[in-house]
Amino acid sequence: RVEFKCYERIYTIKSKDPSDIKESSLISSYNNFIRFKTLTSASDAVINYVTKLSIFDEYTLADYGIHASIDGQKLETKYNTIKARHSSKYYGLGQGVSAYTLFANCLPLSTKIIGANEH
Numbered sequence: 001r002v003e004f005k006c007y008e009r010i011y012t013i014k015s016k017d018p019s020d021i022k023e024s025s026l027i028s029s030y031n032n033f034i035r036f037k038t039l040t041s042a043s044d045a046v047i048n049y050v051t052k053l054s055i056f057d058e059y060t061l062a063d064y065g066i067h068a069s070i071d072g073q074k075l076e077t078k079y080n081t082i083k084a085r086h087s088s089k090y091y092g093l094g095q096g097v098s099a100y101t102l103f104a105n106c107l108p109l110s111t112k113i114i115g116a117n118e119h
Contacts, residue, residue, distance in 0.1 A: 047107055047109060050107060051107070056105060056107075059105040059106050060105060066104050066105055067104070067105070068102060068103060068104040068109075069102075069103050070100060070101065070102050070103070071100070071101050071103060072098060072099070072100050072101075073098070073099045073101075074087075074090040074091070074096055074097075074098055074116065075096050075097055075098070075099055076090075076091045076094045076095070076096040077094075077095055077096050077097060080095075081097070083097045083113055083114065083115045084096060084097055084115070084116075085097070085115045085116040085117045086116075087116040087117070090116060091116070095116075096116055097113050097114065097115060097116060098113070098114050098115070098116055098118070099111055099112070099113050100112045100114070
């Protein structure tokens with residue numbers, strides 16, 4: 001019996017569970033692949049480090065504070081994902097997602113990936 005945490009849930013794998021995926025493959029995937037929580041933690045660490053650099057203040061263009069903006073992009077996906085959608089307008093015969101990014105002082109502070117059909 002093996003327990004592991006994924007997306008804030010605890011899953012228990014029992015040998016009698018019906019699955020064609022080996023237990024070792026599940027554990028390896030959990031330990032070796034990027035997860036949303038670890039990716040955002042790493043991104044936050046980089047952003048926090050950069051904001052402490054002296055050059056960060058040089059990008060403050062306004063006297064009243066930091067200027068921020070949001071940019072949206074349509075990105076074609078190579079693989080099928082839960083968010084990827086077909087849209088002939090943006091991807092031709094392919095599929096993709098929309099990425100919205102909040103920038104402040106040239107740093108991407110936050111990004112949200114949504115399906116091409118979501119607004």
